[in-house]
Amino acid sequence: MPKDILSTIQSEMSTFSKGQKLIAHFILESYDKAAFMTASKLGKTVKVSESTVVRFAAELGYDGYPAMQKALQEMIRSKLTSVQRIEVSNDRIGDQDILSMVMQSDIEKIHLTMEETDRVQFQRAVDAITAARHIYILGVRSAAAIASFLGFYSTLIFQNVTIIHTTSASEVFEQLLHIGPEDVIVGISFPRYSRRTVKAMQFAHDRGAEAIAITDSQTSPLVPYSSITLLAKSDMASFVDSLVAPLSLVNALIVAIGRKKNDDLSRTFESLERIWDEYEVYEKVDENS
Structure with missing residues (x-):
């Protein structure tokens, strides 16, 4: 309309x-x-x-x-305050069993995400990340947990990963200073959207980098600055952001990248196993204790 x-x-x-x-x-x-x-x-x-x-x-x-x-x-989606979220959440739950309702809602979000995810866009994201000179990953507030998850596994596969840790807008630009056309930024944001993430995506886009948005809707403010958009359903009618479906989408992205970089991943874990053994990182279990 x-x-x-x-x-x-x-x-x-x-x-x-x-x-x-x-x-x-x-x-x-x-x-x-x-x-x-x-x-x-x-x-x-x-x-x-x-x-x-x-x-x-x-x-x-x-x-x-x-x-x-x-x-x-x-x-x-991006207008509700935390107080309004609590009020709406209380109205929706009513006298229902909270555990069942929350988990059922998460299941539905995963199903919707699975059905509506554009496979072409998904594969483009995999290819872009795999081919990138440098990979930047950014998520603020609750999305920081997803960014950290993606960043942790990405560093096991690639040597060229920067997980942007920030408490201010200036720090974002400092860490993105050298981003360019051969690089990729993955921006993750869900309602209420992070202005810092939007500005970072705009900056990366202006610098010619491949910008991948992981967000909830085509109306998300990240979309205008992204060349690849992956949509995952979130539930914002609570003071707690339900990000199970986005996390599942990111998990699938990691698996797909890992399969494409299987040889590199195998060498990484072989090296880690040798280091763990050499430096006795993990204590051996004493069967007699």
Whole structure:
């Protein structure tokens, strides 16, 4: 749609029926909660039928309620504060078993990521990383854990890896100072998106480097500066970022790279085994103790 859903609702308010206006006002006032409600729950909340909610979505030009719900979620993806996340999370969970709900949600995110990942883009990422003169990896806040995971295994395969550790924007540019057309940067960011990661991707892109974005949506601010985009579903309706699907995607990326660089990887582990034995890194287990 040419403008965001809230603007559309406001501009068409006068054309809505009485029931549709109830839905419209609720969405305008509580879009952070409406984005994660089923059509049935939204209808009960504003005291209209589920069919009225479905017709409202069609009135706005969406193929169905799920499409309208997705538009709402995309719009607020980077806007929810931590307090709003907690409120939305509490509303969604209600009296349900937290362990089951969270784990089931993670399973669904992995399934969606597996189905929607572009295999061509995935292979392009593998080829670009394998061929790079130097590999830069950046993730901030919760994404730092994924960047560290990718960086750890990348350093076992390649000798030319920089995991960008930063507490300020200036440090990012200091570590990216020599990036150029033969290099690759992997930027990892999920809502709420990191401005430092976006700026780093922009800088690398301007320098002619191959920029690989690992993010959640084509509307992510990383996408305009990336030549390769890998999408993984995340759940941002909590103060805790659920990054199971992104981690699984990165795991697959590492495995694919490892297979392509199998001989180098084998030599690395052979060397490590000799070092471990020579310097007795691991203590031998005393079977009699």
